[in-house]
Amino acid sequence: MPNFRLTLSYDGSRYNGWQRQGNTPNTIQEKLETALGRILEQGVDAAGSGRTDAGVHARMQTVSFRAKTDMSAEEILALLRRYLPEDIGAEALSEAPPRFHARLSCTGKSYLYRVWNSGAPCVFDRKYVLRVPEPLDIEAMRAASAALCGEHDFAAFAIVRGKKSTVRRIDGIEIFREGPEVRFLLSGNGFLYNMARIITGTLLEVGRGHVDAEEISAILASRDRRRAGPTAEAKGLCLWETRYE
Amino acid sequence: MPNFRLTLSYDGSRYNGWQRQGNTPNTIQEKLETALGRILEQGVDAAGSGRTDAGVHARMQTVSFRAKTDMSAEEILALLRRYLPEDIGAEALSEAPPRFHARLSCTGKSYLYRVWNSGAPCVFDRKYVLRVPEPLDIEAMRAASAALCGEHDFAAFAIVRGKKSTVRRIDGIEIFREGPEVRFLLSGNGFLYNMARIITGTLLEVGRGHVDAEEISAILASRDRRRAGPTAEAKGLCLWETRYE
Structure with a gap:
């Protein structure tokens, strides 16, 4: 049965996150599986690289699914x-090696977290940024982020559900100004539930001078x-990139 | 009575255009005048540099209004x-010379007209671009636009209402690729009703090869x-700049 690899982007504003959930309507996974079901005339399970929370966006979410079909990836993509x-x-669809799995192979x-760090309005970006008009100390936030890099138990920076390991590796946190914005690009081998948002929320407290970097x-x-x-x-958060070997 | 000059930006998606009109609800002028009325506790007439159609956006719309007030421009802006x-x-508010008028002084x-010229999706820009997936001949569109520059009677490129002059001067039409987009920047001393959109619609027909530039x-x-x-x-159109002496 052919295996496919799909790249999706989405504006998460009006969705209840990636993951299909019992009676919760309007998830991205459900919209995708419904579309694939119509196209391929069979039930399709689409695996995402991971969940994104309600309201979070994606520039590059990777998805894998298997389906019995003679249609080419190009035809499925067009539909x-x-x-x-x-x-x-x-964004893109191709046939994938049989063992490729969007979550397990990731x-x-x-x-990317976008902060609108200006008193001016953000009319066109309002759904994609958090507004923080107060001055932010970039150097202090960089110092704080250094302490988070490497392999750590991130239980303090996540909503922990169940008994799975809360150890993750953060490979880097880049913090930079881009016009009226301050952007946070967080890279790692995986993120716990709410982890990217809690890390950013904590760094912003450092940037405001409410918490010491130390x-x-x-x-x-x-x-x-x-x-x-x-x-x-x-709404400030966007799944920016998913990496595979 | 102090005279003020205001710079506004707006996402026109959910509005019935700039101009307040009898019973048509939800115009930008009405939203602005209501806000100014609450702040200044008096009826305020806000003059825009010109109308924008329903669904058209503005990066820089200039507005003028007079009000009896002791409040500073800074205080009014914050409110x-x-x-x-x-x-x-x-975006900005300042006191203006007594004779300044956003429309008459302009x-x-x-x-700027934005065309998404790619088969790929435009998730984050979908409200601000027109999708044209077919190839567009930029050189042919540039040749066609040259014929429009200068002072002409633009009756063929407008919805004409009333008996006012339909002569306008187009100072330049820049057409350029920007990533997956083709952008049209139209500059002139004034634009008739629908003129920017009809010019762009006609240039796109040239770009598709349906109309000859000649x-x-x-x-x-x-x-x-x-x-x-x-x-x-x-939705592809945005009032990009308004100029004053």
């Missing part, structure tokens, strides 16, 4: 572009969610 | 940013709206 709503984009991901190591060691900063709003 | 909906942005304008002069001379191309969709 997907016709059937998907205009806030979910089928070796790394990057998330405290980050102690917060990490505490494994206590209450010691980290608030969860930054979903 | 406007609080009272205006998030798809209308108060010496030139530029409109026909443009004859279409212009005909003063016959039926000879020009279709009116390009509102």
